[in-house]
Amino acid sequence: MQAAISVREVTKVYVEGANQIPVLHGVDFDVEQGEVVLLMGPSGSGKTTLLSIMGCILRATSGSVKVAGREITALRERELPPIRLRSIGFIFQGFNLFPTLSAGENVELALDLKGVRGPRAKDEARRLLEQVGLSSKYDALPADLSGGQKQRVAVARALSGSPSVILADEPTAALDSHSGRNVMEIMRELAHTYGRGVVVVTHDSRVLEFGDRIVHMEDGQIVEAPSALEIPKFLPGADVTAGAPQALRG
Amino acid sequence: MPPLARRNLVHDKVRLAVTLTGIVFAVVLIVVELGLFVGFTVTTSSIIDHSNVDLWVVSKGTPYIEQGAAFSERKLYQVLATPGVASAEKYIVRFTQWKTPEGAQESVQVVGFNPYHAIGGPWNVVEGRVEDLKTPDAIMLDELYKKKLGVTKVGETFELNGRRARVVGFTRGIRAFTTTPYVFTSFKNAQAYSDLSEDQTFFVLVRALPGTSIPDLQSRLEARVKDVDVLTTAKFSSMTRIYWMFTTGAGVAVLIAALLGLVVGVVVVAQTIYATTMDHIREYGTLKAMGAPDSYIYRVIIAQAGMSAVAGYVLAMIVSVFIVRASRSAGAAILLPWQMAIGLFFLTLLMCVSAAVVSINKVTSLDPAMVFRG
Numbered sequence: 310m311q312a313a314i315s316v317r318e319v320t321k322v323y324v325e326g327a328n329q330i331p332v333l334h335g336v337d338f339d340v341e342q343g344e345v346v347l348l349m350g351p352s353g354s355g356k357t358t359l360l361s362i363m364g365c366i367l368r369a370t371s372g373s374v375k376v377a378g379r380e381i382t383a384l385r386e387r388e389l390p391p392i393r394l395r396s397i398g399f400i401f402q403g404f405n406l407f408p409t410l411s412a413g414e415n416v417e418l419a420l421d422l423k424g425v426r427g428p429r430a431k432d433e434a435r436r437l438l439e440q441v442g443l444s445s446k447y448d449a450l451p452a453d454l455s456g457g458q459k460q461r462v463a464v465a466r467a468l469s470g471s472p473s474v475i476l477a478d479e480p481t482a483a484l485d486s487h488s489g490r491n492v493m494e495i496m497r498e499l500a501h502t503y504g505r506g507v508v509v510v511t512h513d514s515r516v517l518e519f520g521d522r523i524v525h526m527e528d529g530q531i532v533e534a535p536s537a538l539e540i541p542k543f544l545p546g547a548d549v550t551a552g553a554p555q556a557l558r559g
Numbered sequence: 560m561p562p563l564a565r566r567n568l569v570h571d572k573v574r575l576a577v578t579l580t581g582i583v584f585a586v587v588l589i590v591v592e593l594g595l596f597v598g599f600t601v602t603t604s605s606i607i608d609h610s611n612v613d614l615w616v617v618s619k620g621t622p623y624i625e626q627g628a629a630f631s632e633r634k635l636y637q638v639l640a641t642p643g644v645a646s647a648e649k650y651i652v653r654f655t656q657w658k659t660p661e662g663a664q665e666s667v668q669v670v671g672f673n674p675y676h677a678i679g680g681p682w683n684v685v686e687g688r689v690e691d692l693k694t695p696d697a698i699m700l701d702e703l704y705k706k707k708l709g710v711t712k713v714g715e716t717f718e719l720n721g722r723r724a725r726v727v728g729f730t731r732g733i734r735a736f737t738t739t740p741y742v743f744t745s746f747k748n749a750q751a752y753s754d755l756s757e758d759q760t761f762f763v764l765v766r767a768l769p770g771t772s773i774p775d776l777q778s779r780l781e782a783r784v785k786d787v788d789v790l791t792t793a794k795f796s797s798m799t800r801i802y803w804m805f806t807t808g809a810g811v812a813v814l815i816a817a818l819l820g821l822v823v824g825v826v827v828v829a830q831t832i833y834a835t836t837m838d839h840i841r842e843y844g845t846l847k848a849m850g851a852p853d854s855y856i857y858r859v860i861i862a863q864a865g866m867s868a869v870a871g872y873v874l875a876m877i878v879s880v881f882i883v884r885a886s887r888s889a890g891a892a893i894l895l896p897w898q899m900a901i902g903l904f905f906l907t908l909l910m911c912v913s914a915a916v917v918s919i920n921k922v923t924s925l926d927p928a929m930v931f932r933g
Contacts (some may be wrong), residue, residue, distance in 0.1 A: 394850030405845040409566030
């Protein structure tokens with residue numbers, strides 16, 4: 310089966326004036342369809358840069374990145390937004406909802422970008438909100454929703470147009486444990502039931518049980534999936550025995 | 560598209576109020592200045608424009624109506640003898656002195672015409688009749704200048720260039736650009752009031768026979784009548800307007816003020832739309848990250864600017880109508896013809912959309928990766 314995302318030998322070097330700051334050093338990484346991958350590591354390890362490259366928001370300095378089987382590194386700048394629009398759904402730490410639009414309209418906006426408009430967009434937005442358990446909140450403004458509800462609206466928005474990949478940046482960081490679990494359950498369902506490749510950048514030890522695979526990054530490189538005993542080194546306070554994912558328990 | 564532009568616009572009521580105030584201020588300023596310009600322009604040539612004749616015979620080199628020079632009335636007969644002329648009348652427009660009841664002197668412009676044919680006579684008569692000017696010493700003036708000239712009612716007598724003048728009626732809205740009121744009277748009276756010899760006139764107004772080619776008649780008159788210029792009404796009107804509005808610089812000053820209004824409007828609106836854009840910059844970054852093309856975001860910003868323009872224009876027109884009405888009883892007319900009102904709508908739209916360009920530049924350079932930064 311084709312990988313949802315395939316990253317090979319990717320490097321990223323930021324140039325600031327005369328300084329060159331290498332951030333990624335030859336990263337190899339695959340995300341399969343139907344799996345939830347937790348991308349973990351200390352701050353500055355390159356997680357967000359890798360997420361941005363996989364999301365076609367940043368360009369790799371070298372290497373190969375394939376999204377839904379399409380090589381994107383050779384594409385021109387203006388060819389990237391359509392890939393993002395068609396193949397990738399984003400979920401952000403701060404939800405990034407449009408505060409002046411209702412929950413339903415936030416989803417409709419994403420659908421509008423993908424060419425779904427009018428009554429069809431309304432119906433689809435209702436269906437997506439229902440999928441995340443918020444069918445009754447269609448007309449609610451983000452300000453009137455709890456953090457968990459906001460993030461679920463963001464998930465519904467990310468699902469518009471059925472992207473093959475969902476990229477989430479610290480989606481549970483601003484949520485209480487109940488809401489965080491709720492969001493992660495939806496993510497897992499998206500992967501396992503709907504076959505999407507889901508990548509979650511997180512520092513949150515509470516979400517470990519939802520990952521099919523944990524990938525650890527350090528100093529711009531992928532470190533092998535950590536053993537259960539090693540997790541506390543980079544996740545202070547993690548309850549490994551209760552929260553470790555299937556892959557680590559086995 | 561969900562109503563993102565409208566919601567963003569009305570979300571911050573204070574900012575919306577500032578934006579609309581800026582647009583209203585700019586548009587009203589432009590209306591006042593352009594309205595004054597139009598008012599001045601119309602006023603400078605109103606006597607010519609209301610003459611209802613085809614051609615004006617003026618002494619050679621006359622640049623505008625107030626600068627007419629006297630010539631022999633024998634030329635009137637040469638004009639009348641020219642094929643294609645239906646009628647021709649002598650006409651006077653001349654500065655002279657009015658003495659108020661308090662003894663003060665005021666400059667006025669005597670307009671002398673033939674009251675039997677009413678060519679070049681007063682219009683918008685609100686009290687009295689044009690025929691009343693057939694009587695000796697009869698004059699008619701605009702009610703705007705009653706106070707200035709010390710007139711209160713019909714029947715009062717005054718001194719005009721040392722001669723008796725009796726008010727027989729009033730007009731409404733006949734302003735003089737030079738602030739010297741027009742005083743309508745018969746040609747005979749006007750000759751006396753302006754110390755003009757009995758066999759002289761300043762102008763001859765010509766009406767052509769129906770079906771006559773005006774340019775052809777103009778050529779025939781120029782060939783037959785020596786030492787005069789024969790001008791179409793439109794040409795003489797235009798010469799007079801250009802003289803007062805541009806040669807004197809009065810119109811240029813008003814136009815510059817209108818331009819300043821436009822600049823102020825663009826700056827104020829640009830600033831407020833930019834501030835609104837910055838308020839929503841993270842949202843625009845999110846849109847870009849999601850894959851929205853720049854054009855999609857431009858449409859949101861331009862729609863905001865367009866909505867601001869429409870709302871600001873409507874409010875500005877309401878304010879402007881009050882100002883225009885108030886100006887009717889004032890010395891300077893502010894006119895707002897419908898063509899100008901429509902033109903201003905598009906100008907307002909252009910002003911607001913140009914103001915959005917700064918914001919569009921900002922969004923163009925926006926890095927979508929900002930969404931991953933805290």
